[in-house]
Every structure is written in structure tokens, then in C-alpha cells.
Amino acid sequence: MSHDGRGVVHVDGKAVFVDGALPGEEVELQYTLVKRKFDEAKVVEVISAAADRVLPECAHFELCGGCSLQHLDPDAQIDYKQTSLLDALKHVGNTEPREVMPALKAESWGYRRKARLGVKYVHKKEKVLVGFREKRNSFLADIEKCNVLHPNVGEHLLDLAELIGSLTVFDAIAQIEAAVMEHVTALVFRNLKELTDEDMHKLVTFEKQFGYQIYLQSGGPDTVSAISPEPRPLNYVHPEFDVKVAIEPLDFFQINFPINQMMVKQAVSALELDASHSVLELFCGLGNFTLPIASQSRKVTGVEVSERMVERARQSSQKNAVDNTEYFVDDLFKPNEKAAWFRQDYDRLLLDPPRSGAREILELLGPRKIPRIVYVSCNPGTLARDTDFLVNQFGYQLDKAGVMDMFPHTTHVESMAVFTLA
Secondary structure, three states, rough: OOOOOOOEEOOEEEEEEEEOOOOOEEEEEEEEEOOOOOEEEEEEEEOOOOOEOOOOOOOOOOOOOOOOOOOEEEHHHHHHHHHHHHHHHOOOOOOOOOOEEOOEEEOOOOOOEEEEEEEEOOOOOOOEEEEEEEEOOOOOOOOOOOOOHHHHHHHHHHHHHHHHHHHOOOOOOEEEEEEEEOOOOEEEEOOOOOOOOHHHHHHHHHHHOOOOEEEOOOOHHHOEEOOOOOOOOEEEHHHHHOOEEEOOOOOOOOOOOHHHHHHHHHHHHHHHHOOOOEEEEEEOOOOHHHHHHHHOOOOEEEOOOOOOHHHHHHHHHHHOOOOOOEEOOOOOOOOOOOOOOOOOOOOEEOOOOOOOOOOHHHHHHHOOOOOOOEEEEHHHHHHHHHHHHHHHOOEEEEEEEEOOOOOOOOOOEEEEEEEOOO
């Protein structure tokens, strides 16, 4: 299996990446692209199926590009992701964990609470489409529902399409940003034209009918505004730590709430905190880890490049009556050794970088020999690269590593690694 979930076969010595094929299968395939170094194809018929093959639950799986692994049993998906992580650590990180943590798993359907839905009026079909793009092209898939999205949104794609089709600006709604919270489902309509009073009335009626909280966005993030005069606050909770993290509808947050809660609990446990510890958290975002860590330590210092997110994290600390956190705005890909946060001493480090990893800041922090590091990653490749750096240059050992099934039915691999000084 390739990193993007396609089966790989060699025909006359040339690699062919086959959509819909699983390791060990015999299939009839149809070529879709021929290149000098490799070819691409799709399955026409499965002649001999793998034991882990299952029937995709979604009727649109063959067309929609939102998922790539629905034909693989969910437990086998986890094994595939765990193997991908361990292979990367071995071959790129040049090390292996002393312990493989059990994968964190939850419900694999209806889990996705954050999504950007494409919207397009298709003249040939004379209708509005709402959803995700087709596999390997830019066309919007014609789908009726999404089984991976939270049902508050995934079961109402046709209702949304019908609403937009009834507006005077039906061809000027570019996308819908959905954020499903515990008690509020927020929808941000990106409108390229101003709506009429009649359009606004339809949105208000739709909002009440389905219990949504609708926003309009006519330009950048600063133009987002609720159509209701008194919008309900948006937040997600960590019940075990008795904290709520406040968000705005366009903010980044972990899309799978049960896995996020398990992930934060595991990270806090892995840090092995006590009331004397000072913790540095890099790429802290809105405070997803910060507030829970603060309940177990003396002090938490969060650093994030986005001033808006840092301000929101400060507000969450205040609303939760957490007074042992501090936040700094800094670009961790261009770290500054003179920054106030950098000059402090820390007992623990937690980092949750984007896909590009954390090489730049680890180059500076490595010599500090912070006793324990927990690294949350959304890219096994850059985690493995940074692991090689920590282990083979700065003398850390990789104590534990394991995956978290944050994105079932996709090839996205979320993982966690724990480092201690050897």
C-alpha cells in the first residue's frame, strides 16, 4: 500500500498505483495515467479479495475524494497507520520506540466535526452541489450525504444545496465552513455577493428549522458575522480536566472530539507532571493541551505564531479561572533565542507542530536537555526526521510511540512520541 492508500503492483518492472486495490489481492485494473517512471490505474474487478476488504459504507466512495480507505476494515486501517509510523521511525528516524503505545480508537463514522465544503452551481446539471471534490480532479462530487461528517451536517448536504439554489446569489456562494460543537453547529457561508433581504429571510428560516448558527463571510476572516443578533458561544470541552476551550467558527481545532479528549489525556499522562513542573508548549493554538496541562503543573508557557489564536487562548484561560498560564506570539520556524519565553527554564516540553514538523526550534532547544518531551504529529515523515535529530544528535531516547485514529477511512496518520534523556 502506498502512503496515499493505493495498492502498488509492478508490471514489467514498472510501478503501478492502483486506486481501490489492497495488498495481497488479484485484480483486473484499468490504466488511468501513464508516465515515464510510474503508471496509475483503478480497480475494475476484484478477482481474489484480501481478508481485510469490506464493503464501503458510503455510496459515493468510488467518486468522492474525501475518503480513501473505506474498503479496508477499520482495524486493518489502524494496523496500516501504525506500520507506516514505525517504518518511518526505523528508516528515516534511525531508531525504534522502546514501547509501542496502543492505538487510540473511537467511532469511525460521523466523527468529523470540522470541514470546508465546496459549493458550486453546475450549469449542465442546473443545480447546486455541496460537498467534496472528486478523486484526483477538481470537480465537485455530486453526493447526497457524507457518512464521515457529523450527522448534523453530513445528512443535510441536499438541504444545503436546495437552500443555496433558492437564493438570488446561488452562483456566488463559494464554500461553507462547518464547525459542529457540543451544542451548536456553526455554518459559515462564503458569499462573493451581497445577499438580498429575501435571501437573508431564507437563511434565518433555515437556521431555525435545522438548529444551525449561520454566519456570512464576505471577505477575510475579519468579515465573519452571525446572522443572529445573539449567537451562542462555541467551545469544546475536556470533561476530565473540567475546562472549556473557546473557539470562533473558522478556527482550527481537532475534528474528532473523542479522540482529541483521549489524546490530551494520554499526552498529559506521558508528560509525568507534578505541581513543581514548568512546561513549555510549542504550537499551542487555542490551548487544547495548555489548559489541561495547567491543572497538573506549576506553570505552562504557550507559544504560537497566530496573534488571534494566542489572544483566544488567553481568554479561555481567564474564563476557566486558570492563572498559571502565559502565552507568547512567535514564529517557531524562525526562532529567536532572545525571546523572553526562550530564556526561561523548563522541566517538560510538549509540541504539536503542523505537517512541516519542528526541526528549526528543536535545533535550538535540543542542547537545553529538557528532561521529557511529548511530540504530537500529523506527519510521520517529519516526526521521523525530527526523531533522528533528537536521538542521534542530542542524546534522547524514544521511549514510546503510537498512532491515534483521528481521521478514520483516510490515510492521515496522527501520532504521538515520548522522548527522555538517555
